Amino acid sequence: MRKQPKISVIGAGYVGLCTAVGFSSKGYHVTVSEVDADKAGKINLGIPPFYEPGLQEKLAAGVRDGYLKCFVNQTCKVVLGSDLTFVTVGTPSRTDGSVDLSYVESVAHEVGAALRQRSSFHVVVIKSTVIPGTTQNTVKPVLEKESGKICGEQFGLCMNPEFLRQGSAFQDTVNADRVVIGSYDKRSGDILEDLYRDFYSPQLPPIIRTSLSTAELIKYASNAMLATKISFINTIANICEKIPGADVKEVAAAIGLDKRIGPHFLDAGLGYGGSCFPKDVQALIACSKTLGYTPELLDSVENVNRAQPLKAVEFCKQQLGSLGGKRVAILGLSFKPDTDDMREARAIPIIDELLREGASVAAYDPVAASSAKTVFGSKIRYARSALDCIKDADCAIVVTEWREFQELTPEDFAENMRQPILIDGRRIYSPEKYSKKLKFAAIGLGK
Numbered sequence: 367m368r369k370q371p372k373i374s375v376i377g378a379g380y381v382g383l384c385t386a387v388g389f390s391s392k393g394y395h396v397t398v399s400e401v402d403a404d405k406a407g408k409i410n411l412g413i414p415p416f417y418e419p420g421l422q423e424k425l426a427a428g429v430r431d432g433y434l435k436c437f438v439n440q441t442c443k444v445v446l447g448s449d450l451t452f453v454t455v456g457t458p459s460r461t462d463g464s465v466d467l468s469y470v471e472s473v474a475h476e477v478g479a480a481l482r483q484r485s486s487f488h489v490v491v492i493k494s495t496v497i498p499g500t501t502q503n504t505v506k507p508v509l510e511k512e513s514g515k516i517c518g519e520q521f522g523l524c525m526n527p528e529f530l531r532q533g534s535a536f537q538d539t540v541n542a543d544r545v546v547i548g549s550y551d552k553r554s555g556d557i558l559e560d561l562y563r564d565f566y567s568p569q570l571p572p573i574i575r576t577s578l579s580t581a582e583l584i585k586y587a588s589n590a591m592l593a594t595k596i597s598f599i600n601t602i603a604n605i606c607e608k609i610p611g612a613d614v615k616e617v618a619a620a621i622g623l624d625k626r627i628g629p630h631f632l633d634a635g636l637g638y639g640g641s642c643f644p645k646d647v648q649a650l651i652a653c654s655k656t657l658g659y660t661p662e663l664l665d666s667v668e669n670v671n672r673a674q675p676l677k678a679v680e681f682c683k684q685q686l687g688s689l690g691g692k693r694v695a696i697l698g699l700s701f702k703p704d705t706d707d708m709r710e711a712r713a714i715p716i717i718d719e720l721l722r723e724g725a726s727v728a729a730y731d732p733v734a735a736s737s738a739k740t741v742f743g744s745k746i747r748y749a750r751s752a753l754d755c756i757k758d759a760d761c762a763i764v765v766t767e768w769r770e771f772q773e774l775t776p777e778d779f780a781e782n783m784r785q786p787i788l789i790d791g792r793r794i795y796s797p798e799k800y801s802k803k804l805k806f807a808a809i810g811l812g813k
């Protein structure tokens with residue numbers, strides 16, 4: 367039996383923790399270094415610092431059985447105690463849309479300093495999303511300078527993007543559709559490939575070997591393509607609304623049967639949010655402009671997405687006229703169901719605009735209420751349930767398609783609201799059924 371490499375992970379965000387728990391759940395020894403002492407403390411108690419289905423149980427088992435341990439800001443220690451280090455720190459956006467690489471850079475300094483003390487070959491794997499060229503031009507020189515060693519000879523360097531979706535991040539970690547390994551040196555690429563072959567065995571996903579910069583670009587191209595599909599179908603939705611009898615859901619279902627198009631990511635709605643699509647599309651635009659090319663298609667993808675959530679407010683005004691003093695119920699706050707993450711959630715521009723127009727807002731989300739409080743404070747009312755949220759409202763808007771909202775019947779809206787006006791921003795209700803008793807408007811539905 368092959369000796370399992372010991373793994374270290376720097377940064378316990380979504381990607382880092384799912385990677386760490388993924389490996390520990392399959393019997394690898396994993397140590398994590400995290401700067402936030404609160405987060406590290408929770409992890410060592412077996413409690414994930416964020417909501418992610420399926421993660422808690424596997425984390426608790428990994429900690430209990432001694433396969434996973436988290437240290438506070440101990441990069442050097444975890445690197446020295448392992449054979450392979452995944453760097454999974456954040457790469458947030460700057461105000462101009464470009465990527466802030468300062469966390470990756472400072473971790474590269476720390477990892478490099480640790481490598482100075484190492485006698486055996488060590489593989490450094492960048493998993494953070496970084497713009498093409500970063501691993502080669504920024505990370506490698508820092509590692510070499512700090513370690514006094516030569517990359518490709520005394521240590522190895524890979525770029526291995528992740529494609530995890532929040533809400534199914536753990537499942538996506540253990541059942542990937544592909545593994546992309548960009549390597550500086552063949553030896554470290556082979557070591558990482560062997561690790562994944564062992565990890566995924568017997569159900570091995572395709573493994574794609576590339577250069578460092580191709581791997582970096584694959585991540586951006588993948589997210590930009592998905593964001594483009596969403597802005598495309600939202601554009602078709604906006605056209606449908608002008609055509610009596612047209613319905614974007616039927617259009618999407620039909621075009622999705624064309625194998626060249628495919629059925630996924632064609633759900634029209636109030637636009638995309640989250641920690642990846644908005645940031646990655648902006649970063650790719652900024653990177654491309656720096657290289658002397660203006661990617662007009664991606665500029666449009668972004669513009670469509672910026673305008674799309676405000677359609678909910680437009681619909682509301684069409685039904686109610688002035689919003690001054692009107693009560694609006696928001697169903698769903700997180701950027702998508704099954705997460706409490708409010709980053710770039712479409713609820714933010716919608717609620718801001720409703721408040722600006724003078725409406726009072728009540729909102730309900732099954733899990734995101736406490737993270738939403740950090741965004742809206744006391745400017746809105748946080749309802750205890752969906753029914754409590756729509757009670758006495760003049761208009762209800764479905765912003766996030768949590769499954770429990772599908773159970774609300776037309777009668778629930780008609781009997782509880784002051785005015786029975788429902789705006790389906792995520793197309794979860796049958797127009798036929800809901801428009802009988804309610805004034806019903808939906809994204810992508812011709813009048």
Ligand code: UDX
Nearest residue numbers: 528529530531532631632633637638639640642701702
């Ligand atoms: C995404 C990518 O899917 C993942 O591969 C990458 O690593 C990180 O970014 P995530 O941000 O978790 O994952 O969410 P995802 O499920 O892709 O949805 C992103 C946004 O697009 C959500 O706001 C969602 O509501 C929206 N969306 C998605 C649509 O509006 N329509 C769709 O058809 C699909």
